[in-house]
Amino acid sequence: MKKLLLLFLVVFLGSFSSQAKEIVARVVFENRTDERLTSGEFFIIELNKTIQINSEEDFNITLPEKGKYRFSFISTKFDVYTYYPAKISQKNNQITIRLQEKGKAFQYSKEKNSYSFSMKNVKAKSNQPYFIFNGINNTPIDFENFKEKYGVGMRTENCVIDPFTLKETIQHNKAIVKYLNEKFGDQWIEDLPAQPFGIK
Known part of the structure; x- marks a missing residue:
């Protein structure tokens, strides 16, 4: 019984620690034009991940752990600038996408x-x-x-x-x-x- 309880505790703590490493980052849009964003692609370069975007609503992304990441955004209607912290952490986790006139x-x-x-x-x-x-x-x-x-x-x-x-x-x-x-x-x-x- 003690071994079973110990095994359960190890699995639970292992699962908890792996979840605790994940970082939730917030992606926010800053539109400096009169046009509305209807399509674009957001890239997380280190994870080789692409997210299709069809509005300017802010959204969250989950990263495996804190650290250095590179992000970019492409839209044919705008000149786009993406800026974010050098290292993403729980406190420093905002990615800003600025949309400007072409x-x-x-x-x-x-x-x-x-x-x-x-x-x-x-x-x-x-x-x-x-x-x-x-x-x-x-x-x-x-x-x-x-x-x-x-x-x-x-x-x-x-x-x-x-x-x-x-x-x-x-x-x-x-x-x-x-x-x-x-x-x-x-x-x-x-x-x-x-x-x-x-x-x-």
Whole structure:
């Protein structure tokens, strides 16, 4: 009887410990367009698993244990950016899928597995290129003279910045620097009224 009880206890504890290792992660959507998501594919690369998605409803996924995972999402209607913690754990378990308009300046290349920036798309999106500043500035920056002389303005965005937006902002501002250098050399730097985020 004792052996039977001991065996039951071992099986129960073994089963409990294997279940305790599993991590439930939350996938949330952030749609920055007027279009609704109707189809897409969510990938868990390490598990070689694909989940078909047909709405923007948040959902849970179960992972075998805490640790490093890579996730991606593909939809033909949107430019898609996926960001998540370096290590998934019980406390750090949110995966965010951002949907943006197709043809934005900052784009993901599946072939190169990297982001690239297109100055052409910036100009198509607005009449004039601009530096991005993040944060609340109690002393407004006067960019008018710079804008008139070099054709580059400024735009202020939210002070709360997530990892993807940080990367996007730095890439954007670096592309504007490249554009100015190619057109004016480096003389424009002396006339810059404030230091754009991510630019040394």
